[in-house]
Amino acid sequence: MHMPAQRELRLAKRMTRLGTETAFEVLVKAKALEAQGRDIVHLEIGEPDFDTPKNIIDAAADAMRTGFTHYGPAAGLPQLRETIAQYVSETRKVNVSPDEVVVVPGGKPIIFFSILSLVEQGDEVIYPNPGFPIYESMIQFLHAKAVPIRLREEMDFRLDVDELASLITDRTRLIIINSPQNPTGGVLEKKDLDGIACAIGDRNIMVLTDEIYSRLIFDGEHHSIMSIDGMKERSILLDGFSKTYAMTGWRMGYGVMRPDLAAHIARLMVNSNSCTASFTQVAGVEALRGPQDSVTQMCAEFKKRRDAMVAGLNKIKGFSCRLPKGAFYVFPNVTKTGWPSKRLADALLDDAGVSALSGTAFGSFGEGYLRFSVANSIENIQKALDRVGTWANKNL
């Protein structure tokens, strides 16, 4: 039988501008090595290794049995929007009403939808580098100009407000900030946020404030730019359930923004997802209203692991590591190894069976760093440290 030749895939040009999140690729590579019989310590992926608390799982199961298996409103179930509005009002000390809340499948869609709805081709978007790679990917995909602000180790990876001020132009449409930060664990202080608000002044610039790690703070407390006078109507808060309640696979997050923008983001939801899964949202109400001890316990455990990881890394030849103040990553400086970050990450996986990410997976200013997630047991962290130490003694 005659088989037709495979036709050329005619991909839209915009796809060449779409980036990715390397963590998922490295995870696939590490899993492939495991399938060949290798023992790998996974410190690449950014998700809590804990199970979702039982009360949340029970709430979802009950919801499935009581009819929450249908479409719901695009912006989210009213009871969840109400709960989120109350939660954000209390934690950010602002007045939020339910029509300012849009529930989406994970925190990520808020990044895409904010840029999609606010930024024209050629507009400038300022974003942290090293930073969560989806910001740069989405900015470029949507044909905007990506303007990185470098986060510096000597500032504990907080951003330099004067530098930010120097990057703002008449074309700046959006500034993305992230605290606690992925990948550095840097946390913005109140004075930094005051400085950012001051640098923006009365310009009509929106701020996408990614606070997905807001409950994972080890020293001090979380501050939001939303709480600053005059900033609420220019802020889009991104937060969610993935990291706080170990719910990464559930896919549920939310944005909080002025109601007229919320209506447009809801329209993007109608066009893309219809709605976030209904029973998941019922569980979201339980997550926010139910007992919070699991959050406290997880945070305390991450802190112990952070301390062990940082202390261990600082004893390894060529590595030096600051103490991150939040999230569950450590970001050691590896310039003294003399190895480029990507080659070093590859070698640690291939030779030592430790899966970490190159700092360059988070932008060009990540060169000279690696990211290790501490979302793994103390035993595995110790095993990873032993392996990296042995590797360094042999190869450096």
Ligand SMILES: Cc1ncc(COP(=O)(O)O)c(C=O)c1O
């Ligand atoms: C800074 C930051 N923002 C947003 C997200 C997305 O979270 P979600 O899994 O809820 O989409 C992540 C996940 O790694 C993140 O690190």
